[in-house]
Amino acid sequence: MAKYRLVLLRHGEGAWNKENRFCSWVDQKLSSDGIKEAQNCGKHLKALGFEFDLVFTSVLSRSIQTAWLVLEEMGQEWVPIQSSWRLNERHYGALIGLNRAEMALNHGEEQVKIWRRSYDVTPPPITESHPYYEEIYNDRRYKCCDVSQDNLPKAESLKDVLERLLPYWNEKIVPELKSGKMILISAHGNSSRALLKHVEACACVEKCEESLAEDLVLLTEDCPSATPVPTQEQLPDTFWLFCSLCSGDLDCCRAGLKGNMNRALRPLLL
Numbered sequence: 001m002a003k004y005r006l007v008l009l010r011h012g013e014g015a016w017n018k019e020n021r022f023c024s025w026v027d028q029k030l031s032s033d034g035i036k037e038a039q040n041c042g043k044h045l046k047a048l049g050f051e052f053d054l055v056f057t058s059v060l061s062r063s064i065q066t067a068w069l070v071l072e073e074m075g076q077e078w079v080p081i082q083s084s085w086r087l088n089e090r091h092y093g094a095l096i097g098l099n100r101a102e103m104a105l106n107h108g109e110e111q112v113k114i115w116r117r118s119y120d121v122t123p124p125p126i127t128e129s130h131p132y133y134e135e136i137y138n139d140r141r142y143k144c145c146d147v148s149q150d151n152l153p154k155a156e157s158l159k160d161v162l163e164r165l166l167p168y169w170n171e172k173i174v175p176e177l178k179s180g181k182m183i184l185i186s187a188h189g190n191s192s193r194a195l196l197k198h199v200e201a202c203a204c205v206e207k208c209e210e211s212l213a214e215d216l217v218l219l220t221e222d223c224p225s226a227t228p229v230p231t232q233e234q235l236p237d238t239f240w241l242f243c244s245l246c247s248g249d250l251d252c253c254r255a256g257l258k259g260n261m262n263r264a265l266r267p268l269l270l
């Protein structure tokens with residue numbers, strides 16, 4: 001039996017994913033395709049015999065809905081779910097709600113790529129005149145966070161996402177993994193990317209005190225070759241799985257489960 005067991009999911013397709021708009025902190029629900037993707041993912045995980053002990057989600061409905069649908073398909077609805085804004089999608093600031101293709105026409109492909117896939121470039125911040133400002137900052141879910149509403153981000157780079165995510169990862173998730181629980185994280189494209197970057201970096205570094213470091217064996221394979229889905233017995237001693245497709249800035253797929261599992265969720269590559 002593997003020592004540390006983590007499955008990291010990017011949620012199924014949301015309504016604005018379909019429209020190619022920056023969704024970010026706007027609380028869009030899953031599209032009908034997204035619902036099917038999450039259900040398929042649950043079927044695959046069930047077929048592979050996964051038994052989750054604890055689930056972490058962001059406070060955005062698309063990640064929570066994905067977790068519910070996965071658990072329902074697996075007959076594991078009873079598994080506790082913990083939600084935190086720290087797993088939210090990257091805050092895209094003033095870009096929220098805008099269409100990526102229109103942005104590319106107005107600002108150029110290169111600029112849009114920098115906003116989306118650079119590590120430490122922060123897009124312009126959201127201001128009070130933004131059409132979604134009130135909807136986001138007056139939402140009750142952000143009144144009970146571990147930071148005050150005034151201190152919530154107004155725009156984030158991927159680096160900022162990692163910085164706000166790490167305390168939660170280290171304090172809430174890592175101890176549960178270390179206690180032997182099988183964990184599902186249902187998150188977003190960029191919060192997964194940030195976490196992936198951290199976990200992989202730690203796995204490469206000899207000593208990384210607060211991480212799973214040497215004990216963590218990553219199942220890394222070149223993208224996009226389809227490989228057979230390993231059974232639980234075939235998994236190495238310690239594993240984590242990234243159940244979605246590649247992230248453009250990380251160059252290749254990091255996934256223990258590929259093929260069916262990855263096709264169950266919308267690829268991260270756009």
Ligand SMILES: O=C(O)[C@@H](COP(=O)(O)O)OP(=O)(O)O
Binds near residue numbers: 010017021022092189
């Ligand atoms: O905010 C969004 O629209 C996408 C990410 O956008 P990109 O960084 O891929 O542009 O997040 P998700 O659908 O994973 O919650």
